Amino acid sequence: MMRRSPWATLAVLALAQFIVVLDVTIVNVALPHIQADLNFSAESLQWVISAYTLLFGGFLLLGGRMADLLGPRRVFVAGLLLFGVTSLVAGLAESPGFLIGARAVQGLGGALLSPAALAILTVTFAHGRDRNIAMGVWGGLAGLGGTLGVVAGGLLVDSLSWQWVFFVNVPIVLALVAVIPVFVRDLRHNADGPRRFDTAGAVLGTAGLLAVVYGVVRAEPKGWGSAEVVGFLAGGVALLIAFVAVEARSKAPLVPLRLFRSRALSVSSVSLALNGAGFLSMFFLTAIYLQQVRGDSALDAGLHFLPMGGAAILGAVLASNLVQRVGTRTVQLGGSVVSVAGLLLLSQADATGGYATELLPGLILFGLGIIGVGVPAQIAAVSEVQHHEAGAASGAVTTMYQVGGALGLAIVTTLSITRTTDALAHGDAQQQALVEGFQRGLLIAGLFAIANVLITLTTPQIQPTSEQLTEAAAAA
Incomplete structure (x- = not known):
């Protein structure tokens, strides 16, 4: 062979x-x-x-x-x-x-x-x-x-x-x-025992999240008290409750609920969800702001994001080194604070200020902070679970990051659009109205980061091994 x-x-x-x-x-x-x-x-x-x-x-x-x-x-x-x-x-x-x-x-x-x-x-x-x-x-x-x-x-x-x-x-x-x-071997699965797929859990969980996000999105044009919005939010919550019930009874659950008895895993899941909410919201709003308010081409907008990516790479190196010296909670707390600072700086940008003075400092700080939260949270998530369940734990927190990002984006965008609409109704020029919506959206994203500071205070302090650092890098 x-x-x-x-x-x-x-x-x-x-x-x-x-x-x-x-x-x-x-x-x-x-x-x-x-x-x-x-x-x-x-x-x-x-x-x-x-x-x-x-x-x-x-x-x-x-x-x-x-x-x-x-x-x-x-x-x-x-x-x-x-x-x-x-x-x-x-x-x-x-x-x-x-x-x-x-x-x-x-x-x-x-x-x-x-x-x-x-x-x-x-x-x-x-x-x-x-x-x-x-x-x-x-x-x-x-x-x-x-x-x-x-x-x-x-x-x-x-x-x-x-x-x-x-x-x-x-x-x-x-x-x-x-x-x-x-180049890739065909690794055969073990055929012993029944094959169980928790399809019901996946469908219920995803449908519930879609309903909640849709309800949040429709709140801007319809109002939070409308029958459509209330119906989708209530239906989404009901589906998510059904998801938890199915997972509790399933013989092969997607998410073994017993894993969340671990305080480190539970806190890390919430922290990564908030991290995802801040990241997707900032990226979405800033990409539109750069092009529709500041007049960037698509390529210029992409280049303006590059320093944030470079800061994130640097942040990953720094976080990986620091967690072994000072522990996960200390690094995660520092990353959360830096994220708050980055978002607050970005929220002050207007239509006329220079990129180097109004956007660059916030982008760099946010790039450092988002990874400063992510690396220690991934490590802490698997620190208290059995080795054979580390994959399930890592998958659970990765899912929370994605889900938190989508839900956070819905909330931030809805409130941002509401502010823009109100500004237009009061006679503001479209460019100024977009700026006000952008600023409000980033302030809401900043609240997610502030919540992360508070959440991080409850997480245990962990001194990771080199193996845990490697696993966290792969799961990120």
């Missing part, structure tokens, strides 16, 4: 994960062009982001379970193909509903391929130095995808069109599918 190079396998897996992460940020700089071309309303535009993150987070744990039972390579290929096909469909969309639907299914594809790829990686590399290097590369390339996404998106939009932020995935997916049989 032909011997496959594990490093070639890593290259295939990391490139697949790279495009999954890339698709969160690459779309942001294209949003104003998508809005103008497809006639998105201000409140519905966020669904281009939220549909992807909600389905990705909602089905991530089911994807991991499917990889365990059906074989990770099979699920990896299925997820990759689904991701590629829906990328093509998204680029061909001619209406808001069509694009949102494609983005939702694209998120489902990511939820299948991402945990399957990580499962293949952990089996391919033996425990020790090689696996640590592989995990570091995996986590680093995933983070790089987020940073490069804004520049790649801007370049594609300015030189071609917004459709190419989706089309670019297609040739990459085709190339990966072609080389997978050569």
Whole structure:
């Protein structure tokens, strides 16, 4: 039998994960062009982001379970193909509903391929130095995808069109599918025992979250007390209660509820959800502000985000070193405070101030702070669970990050649009009204970061091992 190079396998897996992460940020700089071309309303535009993150987070744990039972390579290929096909469909969309639907299914594809790829990686590399290097590369390339996404998106939009932020995935997916049989082993699953998929849990949880987010979004045009808004919010809560009931009774639950008896895991889950809310909200609002208020091209907007990405990379290095010296809670508290400072600085930007004075300091601080929270929270999340349940714990907090981001984005966008609408009604110019909405939105995101400061005070102080640092880098 032909011997496959594990490093070639890593290259295939990391490139697949790279495009999954890339698709969160690459779309942001294209949003104003998508809005103008497809006639998105201000409140519905966020669904281009939220549909992807909600389905990705909602089905991530089911994807991991499917990889365990059906074989990770099979699920990896299925997820990759689904991701590629829906990328093509998204680029061909001619209406808001069509694009949102494609983005939702694209998120489902990511939820299948991402945990399957990580499962293949952990089996391919033996425990020790090689696996640590592989995990570091995996986590680093995933983070790089987020940073490069804004520049790649801007370049594609300015030189071609917004459709190419989706089309670019297609040739990459085709190339990966072609080389997978050569470089990735077909790891067979253990057929002993019944195969149980907690599909009901995944559907209930995701449907409940979608209903809650939709209710929040509709609050701006309809009012919080309208029958439509109240109905969707109540229905969403009922579905989430049903999700918890199903998980409690399931013999193969997506989320073993006993894990949340761990204070470190529970607090970390809330902290990462707030972190995701702040990050997605800031990214969404600032991408639109740069282009619609300051007049940036898509590429200029992407380049203006780059210092934040560089700060996040630096923050990851600093956080990884500091947690071993001063502990997770201290680093996480520092990251939360820096995030608050970054968002408050950004919230003071107006239409005329210089980028270097009004935006750059806040972007750098926020980039440092968001990672300063994420790294120690990921480590703390798995610190008190059994080793064989570390994967489930890591999956749970990753899901919380995605879900928190989508819900936070809905709240921030709704309140931001309300402020813009009120300003226009009082006779403000459109540019000034957009500035006021942007400023309010970032102040609300700042409240999420302040809540994170308070939450962090309740988390245990942990001195992690080198192995825990490596696992956190891969899960981030």
